[in-house]
Amino acid sequence: MTDPEDLSGFLDLAWRRLDRRPGAGRDPLLMTLATVAPDGWPEARMVVLRGADRAAGRLEIHTDTATAKVTALQADPRAELVFWDAGADLQIRAALRVSILPQAAGRWAQIPESSRMAYGTRPAPGSPIPSAFAYDKTPDPARFAALIGQVEAFDLVHLGPRHRRARFLAADGWRGQWLAP
C-alpha cells in the first residue's frame, strides 16, 4: 500500500491508469470529452482514449473532422476529459488545450479496417436525415483527425476509505496541491 499522503504517487497512479491504450484483449478506455461550442454552450460526449504520453503530457483522441467537437475546438481549443476508473476508485479530470492534427500522418495506416468506418459518415455527423439509416459510412482518410490534448491540469478524486482530492498544474511543474474533496 502506497503512502496516501504522497502527492507525486497520486499523480503517478493517474498516468498509470491512463496509459492503457486499446489493444488486443483490452477494453477501450471510455471518457467524456467536454468542449465549448462556438455559442458558448458546453458540449460533452463519449470518446475512446487512444494514447497517453506522460513525458509529453499529452492525451490523444481520434475523431471525424466533420463533427461538432472539431468545429468547437477550432474556435476554442480548451477542453476537459473526465473518466471514472472503477478499478482504481479514481475520478480523473484533465484540462486540455487541444491541437487538431488533420489526416494525422502515419496513424491511418494503423487503424483497423473495421474502425475506419467511424471516419467519413455521409451526410456529416449531426446532419438531419429523413430516416434512421439514411446515411453511408465510407472510410475517408481525409476525414480522420487526431486530437492531441496538452494536459494543463489534473483534478484527481480517490474514493478510498477516506476521500482524497488533489490538483496538479503543468504551470508549476506538477507539484500538486491537496484539496478538500
Ligand SMILES: Cc1cc2nc3c(=O)[nH]c(=O)nc-3n(C[C@H](O)[C@H](O)[C@H](O)COP(=O)(O)O)c2cc1C
Ligand atoms: C462508447 C462510445 C465511444 C465513442 N468514441 C468516440 C471516439 O473515440 N471519437 C469520436 O469522435 N466519437 C466517439 N463516439 C461518438 C461520440 O460520442 C459522438 O456521438 C460523436 O463523435 C459526435 O459528437 P459531436 O457531434 O459532439 O462532435 C463514441 C460514442 C460512444 C457511445
